[in-house]
Amino acid sequence: MPSLKDIRRRVSSVKNTQKITRAMKLVAAAKLRRAQNAMNELKPYAGKYQEVLTSLINQGAGQGDSVHPLLEVREIKRLAIIALSSDRGMCGGFNTNAQRSLSNFMKKYGKRESVEMEIYPVGRRMTQYVRRRGYRVGTAYENIVDLVENDGIRGLSQLIQDGFESGKFDEVVLIGNRFVNAISQVPSTVTLLPFSADAMVEDEDAGAETGGDLLYEPDAETLLGFVVPQYVDVQIRQGILESIAGEHAARMNAMNNATENAGEMIASLTLQMNRARQAAITKELMEIIGGAEALK
Numbered sequence: 001m002p003s004l005k006d007i008r009r010r011v012s013s014v015k016n017t018q019k020i021t022r023a024m025k026l027v028a029a030a031k032l033r034r035a036q037n038a039m040n041e042l043k044p045y046a047g048k049y050q051e052v053l054t055s056l057i058n059q060g061a062g063q064g065d066s067v068h069p070l071l072e073v074r075e076i077k078r079l080a081i082i083a084l085s086s087d088r089g090m091c092g093g094f095n096t097n098a099q100r101s102l103s104n105f106m107k108k109y110g111k112r113e114s115v116e117m118e119i120y121p122v123g124r125r126m127t128q129y130v131r132r133r134g135y136r137v138g139t140a141y142e143n144i145v146d147l148v149e150n151d152g153i154r155g156l157s158q159l160i161q162d163g164f165e166s167g168k169f170d171e172v173v174l175i176g177n178r179f180v181n182a183i184s185q186v187p188s189t190v191t192l193l194p195f196s197a198d199a200m201v202e203d204e205d206a207g208a209e210t211g212g213d214l215l216y217e218p219d220a221e222t223l224l225g226f227v228v229p230q231y232v233d234v235q236i237r238q239g240i241l242e243s244i245a246g247e248h249a250a251r252m253n254a255m256n257n258a259t260e261n262a263g264e265m266i267a268s269l270t271l272q273m274n275r276a277r278q279a280a281i282t283k284e285l286m287e288i289i290g291g292a293e294a295l296k
Helices: 004-058 094-110 124-133 144-149 153-165 197-201 220-295
Strands: 078-084 116-122 171-179 185-193
Touching (some): 004 220, 078 153, 078 220, 094 171, 094 185, 116 124, 144 153, 144 220, 153 220, 171 220, 185 220
Parallel strands (some): 078 116
Antiparallel strands (some): 171 185
């Protein structure tokens, strides 16, 4: 049985850990609010892009003989994957879920020997994971927050678009965690390129109203050439912002659980300490009584 001194040392250590986890929870909650604001500000913008783009495609723009390069459907022989994670750990299963989604996706396409896959990891944890697993890596973006703050998303988007238009990729997929709420972050796999109007309509959270025909000025073909590349930027940006918000939410929940667990451990150790102290007192009393009886 540990001594009373050892138990007191453990209680002190757990209390210090609890202070740290509580502080990390508060920091994560503050960052989550900012990340949610950025994510929510983008949603109406993304929704309107989706509405216009879906309407253009439904009206037949960019199809037939004049198919837009980013709408061209090909046989999948070369695949690009944008894989999102966080830069840091201590956020529960957030990174593990994203890595598992990537691994499952790779296994699915790995059965096709003719499909070449290249990964563009975003986030330090995902970059370390794909390099450790020996996957083929394109350009790696280890700092996801820096990518947003310095507007590196445009560079990533342009790199992906150029690769698709040149035939380097036949399909582009975005894998990460979708932010549902502060408690739930769901792993998701979204096809970025080629575009599909049916896939866009399935995105209920974008809030786009796809019904009705719209009139365009200039013509629909010209407008499509502007909207499609911009929509790629918006999709990637939205995925990254949701990943950042999900990271902070996952860390807040993880630190909250850690703080509660520390409280339970402190209570258990305190009970153990009290029992040890009572046992020591009882032992001393028994020794005193025994000594007094021996003197009689």
